[in-house]
Each structure stands twice: as structure tokens, then as C-alpha cells.
Amino acid sequence: MRVVILAEDLYEEMELWYPYFRLREENIQVVIAGTGGKKTYTGKNGYPVTVDADTTSIKAADFQGMIVPGGYAPDKLRRYPEILQFVREMDEEGKLVASICHGPWVFISAGIMHGRRATAFYAIKDDLINAGALYLDAEVIVDGNLITSRKPDDLPVFCREVIAFLKSIDHGTEH
Secondary structure (H helix, E strand, O other), rough: EEEEEEEOOEEHHHHHHHHHHHHHHHHOOOEEEEEEEHHHHHHOOOOOEEEEEEOOOOHHHHOOEEEEEOOOOHHHOOHHHHHHHHHHHHOOOOOOEEEEEEHHHHHHHHHOOEEEEEEHHHHHHHHHHHHOOOEEEEEEEEEEOOOEEEHHHHHHHHHHHHHHHHHHHHOOOOO
């Protein structure tokens, strides 16, 4: 079982590191991928993350899920065509596409939000609605393979749902 977490400068530290360690506790291999050009990215509060891969080298076939942390990193991540294509492929294959806070910006730019139920940080509520999503203000929203949450306070329930989804596909059961 492999999951990729996307990283860029100004990522929200809690929203990257909390899922990273929770997934590792469940014996899920986690790859952190950055947009290239450097190996280390700096979070909103100055905490660095060293990436394992470049987003140009990741393939949907190699992963069962992906997570987009929030902060301001998603605004940078959504500018890369290879990331948007990766998101579309993961979603089309029914694999986990999860995000928290401003993370849904990447999914909006990938064009996968129309007709979906989702939540996010309230500041991007209008972006989700304008992309055709049904915005709900809740700790976590699970819409098939799409899992979204609002903020760091929601991380426990977000990670619980992410792990439950991954275990369901690992065991061949529906979530």
C-alpha cells in the first residue's frame, strides 16, 4: 500500500506531518513528492520537509492514494500540468484523493469537483461552489474516493477516514 503526499513551499505543517506519521503507523508506505528543482520545501511556520520524489516521476499506477495538505502550497501545486493529470488519473481509477484546508484548490484545477460533495477551509468555499461542488461545513466529507476536511483541528477524523478507505481497498471491500 503506497500513498503520496504532495509538498510545496508554504505547506501547512500539521496537515502534512500528521497524516504522514498516522499512515506510517498503519504500515502504509508514504512518499512525499515535490514539484522539482529542490529537495527541501519550507512550511508556513518554517518547518522543512525533504521530498522523496519529483512530481514529474510519480505515476498513478504506483499508488493507492494521494493527499494534498493545505496552507498556501496548493496554490502552487495546481500550476503544474503533471500534478493535475496525476489527480485526474487517481480519481478516474477510484483511488484515494484526499485533501484538507486549501488542498481542494488542486482538485478544482484538475476538474474533478463537479457534482461532488466536499468541505475545505471556509475561505475557498466559493471556489468549490463555482467548480460545481456541493460545499458542506463539516469535519470530514467522504464522497466515494474523495475525502476532504477543513483545518488542522479535523485531522483526527480526516486520518481515520483516509485509513478506513485505504484498508477497504486493501481488503477489497467498499468504503
